[in-house]
Amino acid sequence: MAGKLQVSSSPHIRSKVTTSKIMMAVVVALLPAAVYGVWLNGGHAAAVLILSVLSAVLTELIYEKIVGRPVTISDGSAVVTGLLLGMNMPPQIPFWIPIIGSVFAILVVKQFFGGLGQNFMNPALGARCFLMLSFAGHMTNFDVSGYAAKHIVDTVSGATPLAAVKAGETADLASMFFGNIKGTIGETSALMILIGGIFLIAAGIISWRIPVIYLATFSVFALIFGGHGFDLYYLACELCGGGIMLGAFFMATDYVTRPITVKGQYIYGVLLGVMTGIFRIFGGSAEGTSYAIIFSNLLVPLIERSTIPAGFGIVKEKKKGGEAA
Amino acid sequence: MGFLTFKGGVHPNDGKSLSKDQAIQNAVAGDKLYFSVSQHIGAPAKPIVEKGDRVLRGQMIAEAGGFVSAPVFSSVSGTVTGIEKMRMPAGNLMDCIVVENDRKNEEIEYEEADWHSLSKEEILDRIKKAGVVGMGGAGFPTHVKLSPKDPDAIDFIQVNGAECEPYLTSDYRMMMEHPDRVAEGLRIMLSLFPHAKGQICIENNKMDCVEKMQKETAGDANIEVHVMKTKYPQGAERMLIYANTGRSINSSMLPADAGCIVDNIATVAAVYDAVALGKPLMERIVTVTGDAANHPGNYLAPTGMLFSELIEQAGGLKEGYEKLISGGPMMGFSVFTTQIPLTKTSGGILAMMKDEVAAAEPSACINCGRCVSACPEHLIPTRLSVYADHNDKQRFMEHDGMECCECGSCTFVCPAKRQLAQSIKSMRKICLADRKKKK
Numbered sequence: 001m002a003g004k005l006q007v008s009s010s011p012h013i014r015s016k017v018t019t020s021k022i023m024m025a026v027v028v029a030l031l032p033a034a035v036y037g038v039w040l041n042g043g044h045a046a047a048v049l050i051l052s053v054l055s056a057v058l059t060e061l062i063y064e065k066i067v068g069r070p071v072t073i074s075d076g077s078a079v080v081t082g083l084l085l086g087m088n089m090p091p092q093i094p095f096w097i098p099i100i101g102s103v104f105a106i107l108v109v110k111q112f113f114g115g116l117g118q119n120f121m122n123p124a125l126g127a128r129c130f131l132m133l134s135f136a137g138h139m140t141n142f143d144v145s146g147y148a149a150k151h152i153v154d155t156v157s158g159a160t161p162l163a164a165v166k167a168g169e170t171a172d173l174a175s176m177f178f179g180n181i182k183g184t185i186g187e188t189s190a191l192m193i194l195i196g197g198i199f200l201i202a203a204g205i206i207s208w209r210i211p212v213i214y215l216a217t218f219s220v221f222a223l224i225f226g227g228h229g230f231d232l233y234y235l236a237c238e239l240c241g242g243g244i245m246l247g248a249f250f251m252a253t254d255y256v257t258r259p260i261t262v263k264g265q266y267i268y269g270v271l272l273g274v275m276t277g278i279f280r281i282f283g284g285s286a287e288g289t290s291y292a293i294i295f296s297n298l299l300v301p302l303i304e305r306s307t308i309p310a311g312f313g314i315v316k317e318k319k320k321g322g323e324a325a
Numbered sequence: 326m327g328f329l330t331f332k333g334g335v336h337p338n339d340g341k342s343l344s345k346d347q348a349i350q351n352a353v354a355g356d357k358l359y360f361s362v363s364q365h366i367g368a369p370a371k372p373i374v375e376k377g378d379r380v381l382r383g384q385m386i387a388e389a390g391g392f393v394s395a396p397v398f399s400s401v402s403g404t405v406t407g408i409e410k411m412r413m414p415a416g417n418l419m420d421c422i423v424v425e426n427d428r429k430n431e432e433i434e435y436e437e438a439d440w441h442s443l444s445k446e447e448i449l450d451r452i453k454k455a456g457v458v459g460m461g462g463a464g465f466p467t468h469v470k471l472s473p474k475d476p477d478a479i480d481f482i483q484v485n486g487a488e489c490e491p492y493l494t495s496d497y498r499m500m501m502e503h504p505d506r507v508a509e510g511l512r513i514m515l516s517l518f519p520h521a522k523g524q525i526c527i528e529n530n531k532m533d534c535v536e537k538m539q540k541e542t543a544g545d546a547n548i549e550v551h552v553m554k555t556k557y558p559q560g561a562e563r564m565l566i567y568a569n570t571g572r573s574i575n576s577s578m579l580p581a582d583a584g585c586i587v588d589n590i591a592t593v594a595a596v597y598d599a600v601a602l603g604k605p606l607m608e609r610i611v612t613v614t615g616d617a618a619n620h621p622g623n624y625l626a627p628t629g630m631l632f633s634e635l636i637e638q639a640g641g642l643k644e645g646y647e648k649l650i651s652g653g654p655m656m657g658f659s660v661f662t663t664q665i666p667l668t669k670t671s672g673g674i675l676a677m678m679k680d681e682v683a684a685a686e687p688s689a690c691i692n693c694g695r696c697v698s699a700c701p702e703h704l705i706p707t708r709l710s711v712y713a714d715h716n717d718k719q720r721f722m723e724h725d726g727m728e729c730c731e732c733g734s735c736t737f738v739c740p741a742k743r744q745l746a747q748s749i750k751s752m753r754k755i756c757l758a759d760r761k762k763k764k
């Protein structure tokens with residue numbers, strides 16, 4: 001008879017999937033778009049990505065040390081936040097802006113609300129919106145010069161091709177799809193984002209539900225209210241432009257800030273599509289994805305509450321009419 | 326190809342290859358056997374022997390303590406030396422009748438019968454008197470299950486051959502080596518219900534069993550062999566009924582409410598033994614397996630035998646094993662001693678070199694929803710576990726926490742390695758106790 005035996009509540013086996021493996025998979029899925037952004041924009045963009053990741057991880061480490069919480073940087077979630085934020089930066093941004101953004105994302109949006117799993121808003125997007133409001137000039141400066149000018153098709157007069165489409169100009173769809181256009185480091189290439197997104201779906205990390213419903217709803221909305229009639233070229237430009245692809249696959253699907261119920265995810269997708277449509281078509285700026293996602297984040301608790309599924313074999317009795325809850 | 330299944334569930338490594346090809350061997354009882362008076366759900370059995378009494382193999386030593394109860398039989402011949410408290414797999418102590426084995430193996434005479442000529446009452450009585458209980462783990466007395474309020478309303482008898490618990494292969498071996506007993510047991514059960522059809526339900530990782538059972542029941546118009554998708558917990562009663570009939574029942578309903586009766590493979594074979602051979606339930610097939618077992622295998626073991634004796638006869642365990650489980654890895658109990666007697670419901674002993682639970686430190690929930698997709702009861706385990714940890718009974722109940730079937734799929738898939746099922750199970754116990762108090 002051996003020494004002491006371990007005793008625990010069943011089950012006694014665990015799947016091999018861990019939080020850090022999931023986060024690593026997300027990082028891998030972001031790499032095609034990130035690497036493409038660096039290829040397109042050069043060394044400055046690479047430095048922006050590295051700085052935003054490093055400052056996100058360091059902020060988490062220092063905060064957790066100061067308040068005496070267990071250090072959780074090895075779960076990889078801060079890496080994902082930092083990388084996503086960096087990919088949302090214009091390529092020529094001064095270095096101090098992504099650093100401020102990462103600190104804001106980790107400290108204010110994530111840790112002040114209790115750390116991983118407790119934040120009600122996507123940290124990277126919360127920080128992006130904070131930076132947009134605070135440093136609008138830097139955050140919307142997509143001027144192309146030097147190295148980047150070699151690759152980027154700069155045929156439009158607006159800040160980005162999406163802004164040009166909004167202003168009624170036509171944009172080059174092929175370059176919008178492949179990504180050699182003006183925009184933030186990680187959002188320009190619809191192709192690279194799709195590759196990463198499909199990888200995440202195939203690997204079972206995210207479900208198809210939110211991205212597909214989101215993009216479909218937005219498409220319907222844009223075709224009806226976009227003012228271009230049933231113009232698929234226009235629609236394709238809307239889908240490939242701005243941050244909607246990156247948002248749909250990587251930010252709207254953020255576990256913590258999307259509904260956990262299946263029905264809720266359908267509602268959430270529709271809500272995102274409608275909100276993005278409103279912001280883009282009726283709003284002042286060409287871009288609306290970030291705001292649509294963080295506003296929808298705020299509605300997640302409500303969506304979840306109203307979509308709790310009934311247990312297997314349970315027939316929920318309908319409340320009698322006239323009976324106020 | 327579409328196999329029968331349910332929504333949710335998980336795919337753990339099934340580990341069955343360790344022992345599935347090992348034919349059933351006889352385990353030999355040791356010097357002392359310990360017969361628990363509570364090897365079933367319901368009232369404990371009442372001992373009817375006294376210290377010094379000589380008993381034979383197959384002799385009743387404790388009688389049923391009520392309608393929902395079952396008698397207990399000695400699996401050896403020898404002398405009763407008294408009643409001792411012994412550990413059960415769940416860790417509790419239970420009164421056990423101790424019989425000193427004289428190794429003569431003298432048996433009582435079994436009363437064989439041609440069951441075709443028996444009345445329904447006689448058949449049920451023979452099942453009851455043989456102490457047959459659900460051998461899949463729950464131990465619900467079989468004669469009670471086979472006596473629903475309205476026998477005419479029973480449409481199906483499902484024989485649960487899913488054996489969805491990883492590692493266990495006792496039902497597999499039963500189907501491979503004794504398909505005739507299983508088929509005959511089902512025929513006997515079907516004879517009790519005028520409208521019932523038999524369904525032998527097997528997961529598609531046991532196609533050889535499917536073939537065996539098909540061959541065995543080829544001439545039976547009212548028996549079908551159903552192939553189900555291999556997925557845990559395919560063998561959970563409510564999941565099994567849904568997969569095979571499309572009918573859903575919740576936790577407060579009985580299978581009979583959906584016109585079904587579900588019994589596991591070993592139980593159905595025991596029904597045959599009881600009705601046709603007159604043999605009481607006093608031995609069962611036990612799988613001894615795991616990466617720490619020297620020679621994983623399947624044993625026909627007498628009840629009352631100690632885990633330690635069976636493990637030794639199975640070739641012992643490797644040095645330095647960390648965990649010993651009574652039953653399978655998903656719902657079995659981890660035990661801290663091997664001085665535990667086998668009962669009618671002991672399907673397996675699993676020895677593991679490494680305790681995966683201790684190695685997996687829980688961290689924060691990332692809301693990934695894997696537990697939601699895995700839950701066969703369509704619950705939100707991560708929320709329920711929070712309500713449980715906060716002792717929020719009201720919200721726990723509102724969110725159907727009582728529906729949990731304790732299968733453990735949520736804990737298995739959780740990437741943050743949280744003990745979701747443990748929290749939910751504890752809360753269910755508290756709520757069930759509250760309900761009882763109110764009544």
